[in-house]
Amino acid sequence: MIVVLNFGGQTCHLIAKRIRSFGVFAEILPCDAPLKEIVQKDPAGIILSGGPSSVYEKDAPFPDDRIFSQGKPILGICYGHQLIGKKYGMVLPRQIKEFGKQPIDVLAHGQLFSGLGAKEQVWMSHGDQITSLPHGFTVLAKTASCPYTGVENQKMKLFGVQFHPEVMHTIHGSQILKNFVFGICHAKKDFSLEGLSHKLILEVKEIVGGSSVIMGTSGGVDSTVAATLIHSAIGERLHCVFIDTGLIRKREAEEVKQFFQRLHFHHFHMVEASALFLSRLKGIADPERKRKIIAHAYIKVFEQKAKELEKKYPDIRFLGQGTIYPDRIESAQPTNKASKIKSHHNVTLPEKMKLKVLEPLKDLYKDDVRKLGHDLGIPHDMISRHPFPGPGLAIRILGDVTKEKINILKEADAIFIEELKKSGYYHKVWQALAALLSVRAVGVMGDARSYDYIIALRAVTSVDAMTADWARLPPELLERISNRIVNEVRGVNRVVYDVTQKPPATIEYE
Numbered sequence: 242m243i244v245v246l247n248f249g250g251q252t253c254h255l256i257a258k259r260i261r262s263f264g265v266f267a268e269i270l271p272c273d274a275p276l277k278e279i280v281q282k283d284p285a286g287i288i289l290s291g292g293p294s295s296v297y298e299k300d301a302p303f304p305d306d307r308i309f310s311q312g313k314p315i316l317g318i319c320y321g322h323q324l325i326g327k328k329y330g331m332v333l334p335r336q337i338k339e340f341g342k343q344p345i346d347v348l349a350h351g352q353l354f355s356g357l358g359a360k361e362q363v364w365m366s367h368g369d370q371i372t373s374l375p376h377g378f379t380v381l382a383k384t385a386s387c388p389y390t391g392v393e394n395q396k397m398k399l400f401g402v403q404f405h406p407e408v409m410h411t412i413h414g415s416q417i418l419k420n421f422v423f424g425i426c427h428a429k430k431d432f433s434l435e436g437l438s439h440k441l442i443l444e445v446k447e448i449v450g451g452s453s454v455i456m457g458t459s460g461g462v463d464s465t466v467a468a469t470l471i472h473s474a475i476g477e478r479l480h481c482v483f484i485d486t487g488l489i490r491k492r493e494a495e496e497v498k499q500f501f502q503r504l505h506f507h508h509f510h511m512v513e514a515s516a517l518f519l520s521r522l523k524g525i526a527d528p529e530r531k532r533k534i535i536a537h538a539y540i541k542v543f544e545q546k547a548k549e550l551e552k553k554y555p556d557i558r559f560l561g562q563g564t565i566y567p568d569r570i571e572s573a574q575p576t577n578k579a580s581k582i583k584s585h586h587n588v589t590l591p592e593k594m595k596l597k598v599l600e601p602l603k604d605l606y607k608d609d610v611r612k613l614g615h616d617l618g619i620p621h622d623m624i625s626r627h628p629f630p631g632p633g634l635a636i637r638i639l640g641d642v643t644k645e646k647i648n649i650l651k652e653a654d655a656i657f658i659e660e661l662k663k664s665g666y667y668h669k670v671w672q673a674l675a676a677l678l679s680v681r682a683v684g685v686m687g688d689a690r691s692y693d694y695i696i697a698l699r700a701v702t703s704v705d706a707m708t709a710d711w712a713r714l715p716p717e718l719l720e721r722i723s724n725r726i727v728n729e730v731r732g733v734n735r736v737v738y739d740v741t742q743k744p745p746a747t748i749e750y751e
């Protein structure tokens with residue numbers, strides 16, 4: 242296996258994901274993991290990820306220095322590259338930052354760049370750079386303004402790249418990672434998703450023992466797969482709680498209930514709590530405050546239900562969660578060093594609970610989770626649902642949330658999704674949503690002037706939600722959806738289609 246030390250970069254998990262896709266297990270550890278923990282895993286090599294810090298900052302994160310004297314190959318990526326530079330040479334901050342796609346000149350292939358061309362396209366994102374080549378190192382590549390874009394020291398088994406080989410914009414990034422994993426570390430292919438469900442079921446059985454588990458299920462792919470996995474392991478000792486926050490899609494509560502019935506879950510508890518959420522959100526326009534309020538209200542309702550169930554079933558000791566790997570990265574765990582973009586409410590839940598957390602999917606990526614769900618026999622329509630955020634429609638209503646706005650958005654969203662499904666586009670996009678812009682526009686309906694809300698439609702293509710592109714939906718389809726929304730949903734007189742990529746925008750509106 243390969244250990245990836247996480248210095249908080251947004252793409253850190255992509256490194257692990259790429260390596261796993263080669264058939265080699267990769268595990269991400271906090272950047273300051275003690276040597277003992279790393280050595281115990283007996284990795285074939287270590288990768289130091291990128292991160293938002295500068296090696297010159299006060300409190301800049303450093304790995305356990307002893308990793309450099311273990312004789313294990315080390316590859317530094319971006320910040321990791323600069324760490325190697327700082328230890329063995331010199332790194333300086335630069336005025337000009339390099340960001341995005343960049344051409345590089347390959348000067349030598351060495352081991353790391355074996356099989357690459359003389360010119361390559363890579364993806365950069367850095368401010369600092371190595372300014373003097375450490376002794377004994379070979380330069381592999383440069384850009385016009387970055388003389389040590391790739392370096393290696395075969396004797397010391399140290400390798401570094403200033404760019405990100407893990408992102409798809411680095412055209413031969415996989416080749417570089419393969420060179421490291423196989424050519425340099427001699428790792429063996431022995432990781433596959435086959436048999437994963439069996440392994441995870443055994444793990445859940447062992448962790449839970451004879452206790453029971455309570456779990457919040459949202460009807461989303463992650464919590465559904467996690468619940469199904471736990472249910473396969475412990476059957477009737479699993480209690481699923483679905484909270485209707487009033488911020489969910491039209492008919493969602495009913496559909497989710499039917500689904501769990503279809504899968505023969507023993508205990509599925511539905512809690513209708515929309516009034517509480519709505520009253521707490523009254524007059525609140527700030528997105529982060531909205532998220533926090535929803536998270537707290539969710540915890541309150543969940544705790545109440547949990548208390549009630551614990552009285553009846555005193556052996557409830559675990560809280561099941563559908564947390565997946567990217568949730569932890571985007572919420573700045575496990576290192577607390579990833580730049581905080583949005584607080585995702587599903588990972589704040591356990592902090593308040595006294596139960597032990599059970600997160601069987603915490604190291605998996607979305608596509609792995611879908612594959613696992615398929616292996617567990619979950620119907621395709623459920624596994625292939627678009628993601629839906631914990632705070633729900635509240636973060637798709639810009640500004641304050643009212644019952645009227647929720648109802649308008651539910652109707653518009655239902656039309657959008659229905660038309661996408663009918664036209665076959667639902668499964669061609671990663672995620673689609675309607676948002677309500679809380680401003681009004683003038684229109685003319687019949688012979689009268691209207692002054693109503695604007696609905697923004699957003700459909701994106703993506704691989705992992707870290708980056709996304711707007712989906713090129715056919716104009717006729719957009720026209721049909723727009724006509725239907727304006728005609729069928731009272732309170733809307735204008736529909737716009739969002740053509741922004743992520744980054745700079747995010748997928749959700751808040």
Ligand code: XMP
Nearest residue numbers: 584585586587628630631632706747748749
């Ligand atoms: P953004 O808006 O950050 O979204 O580009 C990336 C993906 O994450 C989903 N998302 C959330 N999921 N709780 C969730 O469970 C949240 O608070 C949350 N915010 C965003 C979003 O729908 C997209 O798939």
